[in-house]
Amino acid sequence: MRSALLIFIAATSITSSIVGQTPSSAPDVLGTPEQADQGVGRRPGGRPYENRPDFGLRERPIDNRQQVANLPHTNPSYTAFSIVNAADSQSGPLAANTIATIYGQNLSYTTAALASNDISGGLLPLGLPGSGVNVLVGGIAATVFYVSPTQINFLVPNILIPGQTGVQVVLNSNAGPIIPVTLADCSPALFQLDAQTVIATRLDGSLVTASAPAQPGDILVFYANGLGPTVPPVVDRFVPQKPAQLQRLTDFQVLLDGVPLDHSSVLYAGIAPGYAGLYQINVKIPSSAGQNPQIQIGLGSEMSPSGLMLPLSTAPASN
16 A cells, blocks of 8 residues: 655655665755756755655555564565556556566565665665565566565666566565566656645745645656666666756656646756656746646656646735
C-alpha cells in the first residue's frame, strides 16, 4: 500500500533511501547563476540524507535490519502485475534508471531502508546491505532502496538497454520467479501527492496544494520517473551531483488539459541532482492556464497516465 503523505520539500511521498547521499557541503542549487534563478538543479530542502523525500514508496521509516542467515527458507512471491513504476504504481514497461516497486509476499525478513553509511564515495550498493535481499534485472544486481516483507523499491540498472528482460528477487539463497518485463526507452510518470494530485513545489520549496494553489506565471518544480537517458549520461550506480538534461529534450512535452506547453515554458527537464533515479521538470505556468488543469508529461507518443491535477488558481493572488 502507498503510505500516508510524508513531509517532502514541504511534503511528498520515495524514501530517504530512494535518492542518494549529498555531501553536506554541497550547495542547494547547482549549475549556472541563470539556471539557479529558474531552480535548475535545486536540491529540495537541502536537508540531510536521512530526511530526503519518501514519495510514498515505503510504508514506514523503519530500519530493523538483523542477522537473517538462520531464518526460515521461504521463497519470495510476486507477479508481473505487482512490478510497477514507483511513481504511479502502474505495471507495464519500465526503463533504465527508473525507480520501480515490487509488491508481493515473503520479499524480506525485515523492514529496512538504504542509509548514508551504505553509500561509499557516491557509489550505491548492490542489493540492500544487511537485509539479505537482492533484485536482479536481466541477471544484473540492482540497487535496493527499501525492503519490507511485502514491498521492495529498487533502481533499474542504467546500463540496461530497451528490450525484453526479467526481474527476480533473491532473499538469501531463496529465489523467487523470474518475471518477464519489457524495458522501454522511457517510462514517464509523475510523482503524486495523492491519487488525484501531482507533487509540485515552488522555487522556495513550498508545496503546491489545494489550499495553497499555484498561480499563472509561477515557476514550479515537478518530480518524475522513467524519463530515460540524459546528456551527459548518468553513471550507473553513482548518485548524480550535477544537472543533466534529457537526451530527447526536443521530444519532451508538458500538457495542461491536453494542450502542450510551448517549449520555452519548460525551463529544465533532466536529472534531479543528489537523487538516484529521480528526474525534475521546471515549468513556468503560462497565463493561459485554466483552473486546476490536468497535467501529463511525455516523450513522443509515450505519455504519463492521465487523471492527475495541478492545484492552480486563476483568481488574483491576495496580498
